[in-house]
Protein backbone atom coordinates (compact mmCIF):
# COMPACT_ATOMS: atom_id res chain seq x y z
CA UNK A 831 0.00 0.00 0.00
CA UNK A 832 1.09 3.50 -0.73
CA UNK A 833 1.27 5.93 2.09
CA UNK A 834 -0.11 9.37 1.50
CA UNK A 835 -0.02 12.33 3.75
CA UNK A 836 -1.70 15.66 3.52
CA UNK A 837 0.21 18.87 3.65
CA UNK A 838 -1.36 22.24 4.25
CA UNK A 839 -0.46 25.16 2.09
CA UNK A 840 -1.15 28.87 2.41
CA UNK A 841 -3.52 30.13 -0.33
CA UNK A 842 -1.76 33.49 -0.35
CA UNK A 843 1.96 32.80 -0.44
CA UNK A 844 1.90 29.03 -1.03
CA UNK A 845 4.04 28.42 2.03
CA UNK A 846 3.66 25.13 3.88
CA UNK A 847 4.62 26.76 7.15
CA UNK A 848 1.08 26.60 8.52
CA UNK A 849 0.04 26.37 12.14
CA UNK A 850 -3.24 26.38 14.01
CA UNK A 851 -4.53 29.83 14.87
CA UNK A 852 -5.25 30.19 18.60
CA UNK A 853 -4.61 26.50 19.07
CA UNK A 854 -7.19 25.60 16.42
CA UNK A 855 -10.15 26.44 18.64
CA UNK A 856 -11.74 28.55 15.90
CA UNK A 857 -11.01 26.06 13.15
CA UNK A 858 -8.66 28.50 11.53
CA UNK A 859 -5.10 28.33 10.40
CA UNK A 860 -2.30 30.81 10.39
CA UNK A 861 0.54 31.15 7.96
CA UNK A 862 3.79 31.87 9.74
CA UNK A 863 5.30 33.37 6.65
CA UNK A 864 2.80 36.02 5.49
CA UNK A 865 0.51 36.19 8.52
CA UNK A 866 -2.59 34.94 6.70
CA UNK A 867 -5.34 33.75 9.05
CA UNK A 868 -8.40 31.88 7.83
CA UNK A 869 -10.29 28.63 7.57
CA UNK A 870 -9.49 28.31 3.88
CA UNK A 871 -6.32 26.41 3.31
CA UNK A 872 -4.95 24.41 0.42
CA UNK A 873 -4.58 20.75 1.22
CA UNK A 874 -2.33 18.66 -0.95
CA UNK A 875 -1.90 14.93 -0.86
CA UNK A 876 1.62 13.81 -1.40
CA UNK A 877 2.97 10.29 -1.66
CA UNK A 878 5.93 9.46 0.48
Ligand SMILES: [Zn+2]
Pocket residue numbers: 840841842843844845861862863864865866
Ligand atom coordinates in the same frame (compact mmCIF):
# COMPACT_ATOMS: atom_id res chain seq x y z
ZN1 LIG B 1 1.20 32.71 3.64
